[in-house]
Amino acid sequence: MNQIALAADHGGYELKEAVKQLLDERAIPYHDFGTNSDESCDYPDYAEPAARSVSEGNSERGIFCCGSAAGMAIVANKFPGVRAVACHDEWAAKMSRLHNDANVLALGGRMVSLDEAKRIVIIWLETEFEGGRHARRLGKITDMEDAPQPTSQ
Secondary structure, eight states: OOOEEEEEOTTTHHHHHHHHHHHHHTTOOEEEOOOOSSSOOOTHHHHHHHHHHHHTTSSSEEEEEESSSHHHHHHHTTSTTOOEEEOSSHHHHHHHHHTTOOOEEEEETTTSOHHHHHHHHHHHHHOOOOOTHHHHHHHHHHHHHHSOOOOOO
């Protein structure tokens, strides 16, 4: 697997550090976009460069952590080609890969335990996209991203 982009705010810092340990154990390369402490910070400051890395193809996937997973997923989905999902259980992680080819996993440091988060990450990393009818649906999303935006009058 190619590089994973990691990002967290203060609410997800501890979880990001646990994910780094898991990636190290599995010899999966990553780039840590921060934060580097549990001091209060703004999640867009870390999600933006990490999501850009996935969008531009510098990272194959991303794992972003904040308190709820919502903020990180919102920021990540602003970038073309990024399909970020907030997952709080193993089934959601598996389905996000099988059916949606999710390339950014958002985890809530205040939503899941470290052990559950590690299980979610493993399933998400190991599950391949199913393709088929799901590829057609993803194509429609890409078409939306590529469509010209209406201009204000």
